[in-house]
Amino acid sequence: MRKNVLVVGAGGVGRVVAHKCALNSDILGDIHIASRSAEKCRAIVESIHEKKHMRSNAKLEWHQLDAMDVQATVDLIRKANAQIVINVGSAFVNMSVLSACLETGAAYIDTAIHEDPRKICETPPWYGNYEWKRAEECAKRGVTAILGAGFDPGVVNAYARLAKDEHFDQIKDIDIVDINAGSHGKYFATNFDPEINFREFTGVVYSWQNGAWQTNKMFEIGKEFDLPVVGKRKAYLTGHDEIHSLSRNFPNANVRFWMGFGDHYITVFNVLKNLGLLSEQPVKTAEGLEVVPLKVVKAVLPDPASLAPDYTGKTCIGDFISGTKDGVDKEIFVYNVADHKEAFNEVGAQGISYTAGVPAAVAALLIAQGDWDVRKMANVEELSPWPFIKGLHQNGLKTFLKDERGEDRLISE
Template identity: 70%
Template sequence: MKKNVLIIGAGGVAQVVAHKCAQNNDRLGDLHIASRTKAKCDAIIQSVTDKGAMKVAGSFTAHSIDAMDTAAVAALIRDTGAQIVINVGSAFVNMYVLEACIQTGAAYLDTAIHEDPAKICEIPPWYGNYEWKRRADCAAAGVTAILGVGFDPGVVNAYARLAADDYLDTIYSIDIVDINAGSHGRWFSTNFDPEINFREFTGTVYSWQNGAWQTNKMFEVGKEWDMPVVGTQKAYLTGHDEVHSLSARYPDADVRFWMGFGDHYINVFTVLNNLGLLSERPVKTAEGLEVVPLKVVKAVLPDPSSLAPDYTGKTCIGDFVRGTKDGAPAEVFIYNIADHEEAYAETGAQGISYTAGVPPVAAALLVADGTWDVKTMANVEELDPKPFLNLLNQMGLPNRIKDAKGDRALSF
């Protein structure tokens, strides 16, 4: 059954979501996109038109919305007849959009955990601070809410579930490794919203090890990983969304997230942080102006969406899952390789946005056809991963697996 879709947000990820919804609008319904700045939505729709992305004739309409105004979001859902809301706006708006979906009965999809602008790196599990508190409300309203259905979190959660279901009898550890081996040609930039990016790295690094939450400082623990295509890469233990839900499902396994950083990024980050320029707390200038240092840094850095035309290279993101099979030690690596230039040619966005934007559209298709329309709140690892991963294979994010049998395409 076709279902109308409302996209919240107008950044690089939203651009990919828009293109992928258009490419699959024969299985979806009318498409809508809304952001505080309607001109950004208009530009995304124009890019969809320019690339001829609409698979069949249909409508794609832009709207202006303050996504932190629940009443306005609910009214827009009703006005558009949206039955699926794909929230790829700022992580600050999640709970407002989720509430609007609960009120209207629309399915809710997001790609990252909710954040309070005034708080950095809250106590774990992070989902327990916000989203999971509304699980019973979703169930009572019969609302499907699929949390963190980007790539990481999202696809990597499905990889972990698949490894546990099909490849290992017991799991000792899940190590999620995210490597961007691409180059954007700028002196310094972040690959997505600088404010959200830096907030991830200025707080405590939480990992789940030995059956308890462990803490480290950012860049304290590094390790080299031998990755397909991109080669040996240094990555650092980092706090991340998926650790907080996967540890709840697999409490006997160590669950860690590792992200690749070059020395230049680390040096710039360290200077900014030591100077207090990554603080979320307001300060007053000598002229009496109140500013938030982190927002100033965001304002002077390149818009991540502007990186796309010049981006080259590839990403490699996947799960190293270790445990036992038939009584012997075993390991699988389930992963994806994405290409920045290919992503730009197809959608006008760079590879980081592409890997984050394709999965929620695959999830929307599974909600529309009933496969994932579970009428309650769920993290990705709670759902059958195979239909999801099969769709990704068809939609531009092919999955691969490397184990004792070799390195090969993963399909079902």
């Protein structure tokens, strides 16, 4: 049994994680929230108190922290006596937070691959570039490190594992589909930090097909999916973290990721990209001022956190998995549907943050309770899926399965 959680990061996802940890503080113990922004931490603590989400008289504290500073992170982990660290800070701090966990023995959880701020869309193997280089050290020191434990990557990896365990003898295709059918009511906005959000789409699109990496351009390959609840939606082949770990764990399957985009998003994105306004390379104005265009675009766009109160509609994220069982071809769809408004009412964040944050808190619960305290580095598909899927259900994310006969049922209860 491990206890006391340190949440690194106080954006929308950090808020969800903190609320969900508080709601499980009878199991998790003390909850500490740390971020560069004291103000954002404080707002989350206030929100938890306001909603009376603490379930024990354990501590709820916040701390200002530069998570790029390993020693400061080590000191905070020790001071908080945290045995579990949930890293939902910027994509640039994974390696420093993991280093602090290795030094202190605390378990580590994150929800996205590490990125170098100076690079855009690095080439696969992504986990191989940074995280997996530490796998041996984790195993040697007996440190649990769960990588990519959000929704995608995360829950979608568990769905693939579930399919392998129970529904197929052989898996041919794993098509992960992520549709946000919600509406924020603004002309245009990104659901995450625009700098991170756009970086996902400005490079080469990678997919794993026929046993090798395939490359395409963004918005080159589009496909309409007919989905439960949200209906027919257009999605585009996109590079995404989980393709890499799934390609290692399902080397004979085709692994593709499809992100839903409306025509309006694509138009705005293409204009900005083609004009050079998504560039992270500085330009000089006629007046001689050096400016990074992407940072100006970020400055004029709505703050993603500001979207939550007015966000309506639903998300649908899941895995289309096809293959053979007992010699017969079949396809299933394992998925979740989340509601933006319900998420906001519960924890003050929109559905995208909610679906990313709940799984990380559930992963912490599974480590605290022992199910996932594997004392090594692991991606989610390498772990037992049922405790995760059940835990998600208890914490607000239900799982449905539409089988080869078109029958759709709740499987997570």
